[in-house]
Amino acid sequence: MTTLKDAKAHSDCGKKVEGQDTINECPLYLFVLSQAALTDAYNRAVPAVEKFDRPAMDEAKGDLKASFFEAEQAWCAYREASCDFDADALEGGSMQPEISFLCRRKRNEARIKALDTLSTCYGGGDCQMPPLFYMYELFPNEAP
Numbered sequence: 223m224t225t226l227k228d229a230k231a232h233s234d235c236g237k238k239v240e241g242q243d244t245i246n247e248c249p250l251y252l253f254v255l256s257q258a259a260l261t262d263a264y265n266r267a268v269p270a271v272e273k274f275d276r277p278a279m280d281e282a283k284g285d286l287k288a289s290f291f292e293a294e295q296a297w298c299a300y301r302e303a304s305c306d307f308d309a310d311a312l313e314g315g316s317m318q319p320e321i322s323f324l325c326r327r328k329r330n331e332a333r334i335k336a337l338d339t340l341s342t343c344y345g346g347g348d349c350q351m352p353p354l355f356y357m358y359e360l361f362p363n364e365a366p
Contacts, residue, residue: 246316249323256330263337264294270345279339 271290305325314364 232358233269246319246323249320249327253323253327253330256327257336258332260334260337263341264335267337267341267344270341274344297333301333305329 265288268287271287274286305322308325309318309322312321
């Protein structure tokens with residue numbers, strides 16, 4: 223298993239290509255880095271969700287955090303299934319790992335934007351409509 227330390231050591235891997243193995247390793251390293259960034263974004267979002275105040279539903283506050291955790295678990299399962307499907311078209315080919323990790327990294331990057339928006343909105347920052355934080359994932363070029 224590739225560690226975050228390994229990934230950081232190879233973060234410039236796209237600059238020199240030495241065959242298909244290198245081409246496949248680079249997306250893996252970049253995915254591991256994006257996974258660490260996703261974990262950081264999630265950890266920033268949790269306190270914002272906990273802090274979010276819905277005066278008419280104070281007793282439901284704990285449910286919002288549980289719902290957020292459930293949503294994040296479902297999103298991770300979606301990412302895995304979706305990227306497996308994308309890479310399955312190349313099953314057995316030398317590019318399958320590259321496509322698999324590239325897909326996971328791109329999905330992570332979109333999710334990081336969504337979680338950062340959620341952190342800002344739920345954390346009391348300036349935003350138009352907090353519940354629509356997912357717009358970054360659905361329409362990345364259209365989001366506020």
